[in-house]
Amino acid sequence: MSRVLPITRGRKFAQVLEGARKVFLRDGFEGASVDDIAREAAVSKATLYSYFPDKRLMFIEVFRAELTRETADASALIDVDLPIEQVLPFIVQMISAYMVSEFGVRVFRVSVGESERFPSLAREYYEAGPGQLRSQLIRYFQRCVERGELAVNDFELAADQLIELSSTSIHDRAVFLGPDSIDKELLRRINRGAVRMFLACYGVAGASAAAGSGAGSTRAVAE
Structure with missing residues (x-):
């Protein structure tokens, strides 16, 4: 991106x-032709070029728009004042559902495939997507520690671990075999296992007893 042309x-x-x-x-940067884009948009090539002087600039604009659309915003869940045993399953479900969605898989493939051609966009993808989710989880875990629900020393590691637990096996399967290869039962197994393992490692025993939850609630989520 040595020269920026006006849009x-x-x-x-x-x-x-x-x-x-x-x-x-669908096709990535190299595979996409201006003719295909004009046809898909139902406009002439002249109209296309009147908005975007070249394909590279068009890709950058599309990619940045996708970053805005795809950002995994967990703030609504994170701000809910409920015991972690109730909130964590929904956070895990949100992460895993996005990772195996058609939209999430397509954006991931394009991001990786074009990372060498557009290194600054690859960084933007990380910061706006995985990086932002990671920051939100860190803030949430800090609140849980303050409430005595979690015992965490390394918040960054804990956030990374939850994301990885939420995507165990299903992310690779969705990327290589397609989102249709993930059935609901597999997704439920992964989600339950992620919650169980995370709370087994970082949960404080009896922290939610006052809220009527306790260890029994954790087992109910996992089973």
């Missing part, structure tokens, strides 16, 4: 961007 935003800008999005997520 014109007009009446059909969103239409062009959506057409480019579909083609880039």
Whole structure:
């Protein structure tokens, strides 16, 4: 990205961007042709070029728009004032569901496939997606420690571990075999196991007894 060209935003800008999005997520940067993008967007090539002077600039704009759409925002769950045994299963479910979704898999494939061509965008992908989720989890775990629900010394490691536990086997399977290879039962097994292992490592015994939960609640989530 040595030279930045201006982007014109007009009446059909969103239409062009959506057409480019579909083609880039399907074919990647190299495989996407301007003809295919114009056809998908239902506009002429002249209209396409009036908004985006070149394909590279179009890809950058599409990718950044996708980063905004795909950011895993767990803040609504993290701010809920409920025992961790009740909140954690939903956080794990949110992480795993996104990772095996058609949208999540396509964005991941394009991000990895174009990381050498667009290294700054690869960094943006990490910071806006996995990096932001990681920061949200760290803040949440810090609150849980303050409430006496968790015993965590390394918050960054704990956040990374929960993300990895939530994606055990299913992320690779979705990337290489497709999202349809993940059935609901497998997803439930992974989610239950992630919650059970995380609380077994970091949970404080009896921390939620006052809220009527305790060890029995943890077992109920895991089973």
